[in-house]
Each structure stands twice: as C-alpha cells, then as structure tokens.
Amino acid sequence: MTKKEEKYYKISAEASRNVSHPAVIAIKETVKTAKKILDLGCGEGMRLGNLKTSGEKVGVDISDFAINKARNKYPKAKFIKTDIERLPLKSNSFDLVYSMFVIEHVAAPEKVLKEAVRVLRKSGTLILGAPNYGAPNRRSPNSKENKLAKLIKGFFHKTSNNSLGWTKVKPTKGEYFIDADTQVEPYIETLVKFLQNLGLKIVRVSSLWEIDDFSVKQFAFRVLGSLKIPPFVYWGPQIFVIAKK
Secondary structure, three states, X not given: OOHHHHHHHHHHHHHHOOOOOHHHHHHHHHHHHOOEEXXXXXXXXXXXXXXXXXXXXXXXXXOHHHHHHHHHHOOOOEEEEOOOOOOOOOOOOEEEEEEEOOHHHOOXXXXXXXXXXXXXXXXXXXXXXXXXXXXXXXXXXXXXXXXXXXXXXXXXXXXXXXXOOOEEOOOOOOOOOOOOOOOEEOOHHHHHHHHHHOOOEEEEEEOOHXXXXXXXXXXXXXXXXXXXXXXXXXXXXXXXXXEEO
C-alpha cells in the first residue's frame, strides 16, 4: 500500500466514525428490519461492522488492503473485493443497499446505481450520501470550472431522467487530501430524477442545508433553500436520498 492510499483510508475511517449524519441515522433505523444488508464501497468495514443487526452484512470494495483489513476486524460480516460497477451478486437479494461518500469517486456512477437497484429486493431500501459538488453554487476540490460561469449556467440547466449528467473531473496527483480522487461531481436534483427513471420511489431527499457551515456568500441561497424553493432547495452541501424499489 502506498502512503497516499494509507492516508486515504485513515481519513475514510475517521469519516466512518460520524454517527450523527442523517443518512447514517437512517441506515441504523432501516437495518433493524433488514435481513440482508449491502455496503457499496465499504472501505475498511467500520460502518458496516458496527451496525447492530441480526441480518446478513455484506461489504464490497475494490481495494485489497481495505477488504483484508475489514475481514480481519469484522469476521461476522462478509467482505468481497470487487468493482462496484459490476457486482458479483444475485439480483433482488438485499433489503438494504447503502453507499456513503463513495459515488463521487467512481468513473461510471450510472452503472453503480443501476447495479444497486438490480441487487435490491422489491420493497427494499436504497440510501445514498455524497457531497453535492455538482450544485451550481458548489465545486469539487478538483474543479477547474469558473465559479461564476457555473452559477449562471446552473439557473438554466435542464435535467434529464435518463442521464445523471454529472461533470467529470480529474483526480489530483501527489499527496492525498479529502476528495482528491473525486472523478465526478454529484448533483442531487439529477440523481433523484435518474433514480425515479429506474423505477424507484423517493421516500426522502435533502441537500442538507442545515449542516452547511455559515457563509455570507451562501446566505441568500441558504435562506431560499431552507424555504424549499427550487432550485435552491437542491443547492445544499451534501446529498441525502432514501428510495424504495
């Protein structure tokens, strides 16, 4: 393992300790009645391993290092080394599928979401958390796009049901920092429409304005977003979506 990978998983492990995130709270509540749970991009397995449930727990990740560490630390869960764009899992087999701050790191998020829906059972729950980098008033640390141009374009952007349309960015080389390996900029409004087009029912959706750090530049957007006025309601800092099949 390289020093860059080591730093990535150290940061990832720290993030997994956050149990107050609304999506994590939703996962803990949903897991109470789930017989089979899947963590997409489980990393070292901390979030999955610490879930209190009698159900079967399965975690998938592309990293050999992460999967080996997860297997050693959480032997009661099953961990599989695989590309989450092509899951070696049966269709309609999980009651709960979730992914936390992973989808921004994959090259083909549409494929990941379609796979998540494929393995989800009828009436199963999908929970997603991610940074809302694709919002017109936000950007990933790897973005080269002009901030003002992106904001203006955001007012006239038309969403599609069939495509996420997320901007692709190139991971930053050198020493790792938070989200240096971001490959796409997720946006909650297009995500919701894409999931609906896959046949899912949206149970809850929020861009989590309530957890945004105060900023004078974001103040007007935050007020409008808090009043649930489109499109500003979708311009908060993060993605939190609960959907059912």
